[in-house]
Amino acid sequence: MQGAPQIDQKNIRALPILVALLLSGFIGMFSETALNVALSDLMQQLSISPATAQWLTTGYLLTLGILVPVSGLLLQWFTTRQLFITSLCFSIIGTILAAIAPSFEILLTARVVQAIGTGLLLPLMFNTILIIFPAEKRGAAMGMIGLVIMVAPAIGPTIAGLLIENLSWHWIFWLALPVLIIALACGILFMQNVSKITKPRIDAISIVLSSIGFGGIVFGFSSAGESEGWGTPKVIIAIIVGVVALVLFGIRQMGMKQPMINLRAFKFPMFSLGVLMVFLCMMVILSSMLVLPMFLIRGQGYSAFKAGLLLLPGGIINGIMSPIMGRLFDKYGPKWLVIPGLAIVSASLWFFSSISATSTVVFVIVLHSALMIGISMIMMPSQTNGINQLPRDLYPDGTAIMNTLQQVAGAIGTALAVSIMAAGQKSYMNSVSNPEDPAHLIPAFTEGVQGAFIFAMIIAVIGLIISFTIKRVVVSKI
The missing domain is CATH 1.20.1250.20 (MFS general substrate transporter like domains)
Known part of the structure; x- marks a missing residue:
């Protein structure tokens, strides 16, 4: 060595x-x-x-x-x-x-x-x-x-x-x-x-299985969310191949003395919980942040610059809150941040599910800022608390797992949000007498966006229920 x-x-x-x-x-x-x-x-x-x-x-x-x-x-x-x-x-x-x-x-x-x-x-x-x-x-x-x-x-x-x-x-x-x-x-x-x-x-088989596994899932979900649809052979095959490759990858890692990614990190309960919290949080934030700017531009007719300006206060507030949450985490631990954070995120998304073409600028800025405050209370405390439970020699594996699953969560979250949005639009158009009438385009799009926010809220509520099991860990000295 x-x-x-x-x-x-x-x-x-x-x-x-x-x-x-x-x-x-x-x-x-x-x-x-x-x-x-x-x-x-x-x-x-x-x-x-x-x-x-x-x-x-x-x-x-x-x-x-x-x-x-x-x-x-x-x-x-x-x-x-x-x-x-x-x-x-x-x-x-x-x-x-x-x-x-x-x-x-x-x-x-x-x-x-x-x-x-x-x-x-x-x-x-x-x-x-x-x-x-x-x-x-x-x-x-x-x-x-x-x-x-x-x-x-x-x-x-x-x-x-x-x-x-x-x-x-x-x-x-x-x-x-x-x-x-x-x-x-x-x-x-x-x-x-x-x-x-x-x-x-270096185990070449592990690298190949990992690349096919994570690459297949990201590719499959991204393709479904863009324009391919869930039923196309390309999407189905990519996701199935990705899942099978990941299962084989996991089996191989558990049987190796020196695995490429040491999945034994998942034996530490707060690390596993932290990974799950970060995964759900990334699904929520990336799906919401895809849908909201799209609605501001297409549903409310704002320019890209103005839509960016409306989202700026929330982003800046989140940035300011992150170091504050870091210090609060050092002092109080994760429980009193993560649980209220998920409650704020769930409530914000519930209000966002009523967004319409007549929603005011204040409505968007206040809710988006609240959403960003909630996210700052969840992400870093969950991530740091989880990694803190790992022995030092598992830090590279823990960070690799966290960062990889964030990318996968992003692909899955945005794909599901876009699909739900498209399904909502289609459902609305099927319910009207004259789908060709341009007057129905914005109401249909609005219904799709509202459905996407409801999906994000459900994910946040699931996270909120699970978060009651989070505990502050004693940092490993190994």
């Missing part, structure tokens, strides 16, 4: 490392959501259909779904500095490619390269935070990560809308580039090797 240089905890410069990680994470999340606002512009300029344009998001998710599970292995094979610099190089190359992309094919390639950078960075970011901060300060540090992860997507649509109106979608990437270069410089100057290198055996 080969170990990395052992660094005394006192000699770790935690703040510069945290700054480098936060800058990188911010741009990774900003680029992901900012491009969503530009999709209609891209369809027009690149002469592509909505289904084709969605591949810019699906391809990104698919790459993450394949790469993130392998990250637990990479964290044990390469040093912190090597992985950080490599992830930033991929992000910078992908951003430059996207900024100069003359065609859809090059832009899609750029998105995949960017996703490789993000796929390496996210698990590295969480794993490094777990190592460089002691357990009693970990909640506050994870809260800072939460601030970045939530504020970036919140301001992404607003800034993108402004850039598209005044310049072009290419400037989304030109704006991100200097920040990535600064983050890389910070990493080169300050990043330290904090993880232990054990170089476990």
Whole structure:
């Protein structure tokens, strides 16, 4: 076994490392959501259909779904500095490619390269935070990560809308580039090797099964949610193949002495509960955040820029609340945050299920802000409490599991929301005497959106019921 240089905890410069990680994470999340606002512009300029344009998001998710599970292995094979610099190089190359992309094919390639950078960075970011901060300060540090992860997507649509109106979608990437270069410089100057290198055996069969499993499920659900529908052979085969591959992957991991992802992490009950909470939370937030901007633009006639502005207060409030929730978690534990958080989210979604074309700006901003406050009370405390129960040698596996299942939850949540929305529209059109009348389009769309919010509320209520079993864990010293 080969170990990395052992660094005394006192000699770790935690703040510069945290700054480098936060800058990188911010741009990774900003680029992901900012491009969503530009999709209609891209369809027009690149002469592509909505289904084709969605591949810019699906391809990104698919790459993450394949790469993130392998990250637990990479964290044990390469040093912190090597992985950080490599992830930033991929992000910078992908951003430059996207900024100069003359065609859809090059832009899609750029998105995949960017996703490789993000796929390496996210698990590295969480794993490094777990190592460089002691357990009693970990909640506050994870809260800072939460601030970045939530504020970036919140301001992404607003800034993108402004850039598209005044310049072009290419400037989304030109704006991100200097920040990535600064983050890389910070990493080169300050990043330290904090993880232990054990170089476990690489099992090619596990990598293939993991890639087919997670990739198949993300691809299947994404395809169903876009335009394929649930009954098409492509969707059914992708999901079945994905599930079978994951079952075989799980069986193989449990039988190995040095598994690619150590699924024995699930033997720790609060980790399993944390994974479930994060999974349900990601389904809720990604399905809601897909449906709400869509309704503001199509149902209420707002521009992309104005829709982004309406969602900005909630995103900023969530970012501000994340560090506060981190400190409260350090002091009081998860129970008094997660349970009220899920109650607030459930109530907000119940009110959102009555949204209509006449809903006021105040209605949208207040409910969206309440939803974001609730999310900040759930995500970080559930995640940190779960990881805290793991022995230190399982941190890479725990972060890989958490991050992988977030991508899967995103694909499943958005696919189900879009399907429920489409079914609601169809049901409304079938109930009217003249479906061809344009006057029925907005009421039909509204009914579909209301159904999607009811679906998200049901998921939140399930989470609320389960959350009563959450307990503060004693941090493992193993």
